[in-house]
Amino acid sequence: MITLITVLIVIASIALILIVLVQNSKGGGLSSGFSSSNAIMGVRKTTDFLEKATWGLAGFVMVMSIVCVMIKPKTTYTLQPEVGAPAPVNTGAPDMSTTLPGLPQAPAGEQPAQQPVTPPAE
Known part of the structure; x- marks a missing residue:
């Protein structure tokens, strides 16, 4: 029925x-094509028909x-965790870490050593 x-x-x-x-917009439109006053429906009736059809x-x-x-x-959606998936842990504090995973960590207070960038071998 909805379809x-x-x-x-x-x-x-x-x-x-x-x-x-x-x-x-100025009242011409389709009715401006009927220049004679004795058209089948008349100029005024064409404008009235178009206005009534629009409304x-x-x-x-x-x-x-x-x-x-x-x-x-009516459908309701509920958010349920997947079966077997660990529940997310919310400590209340945002993660403020500035390190990227997989990179070597420098000890606190020391600057990490600059590693030279080598171009890929051809």
């Missing part, structure tokens, strides 16, 4: 985009979005 409502929302949104693009589709998208959220099944 059907989602598809309807997407179709209505695309139709809404197309109708808004057809309209002109109708916007309302439809909003209502269907609310319905989609209301009928969505």
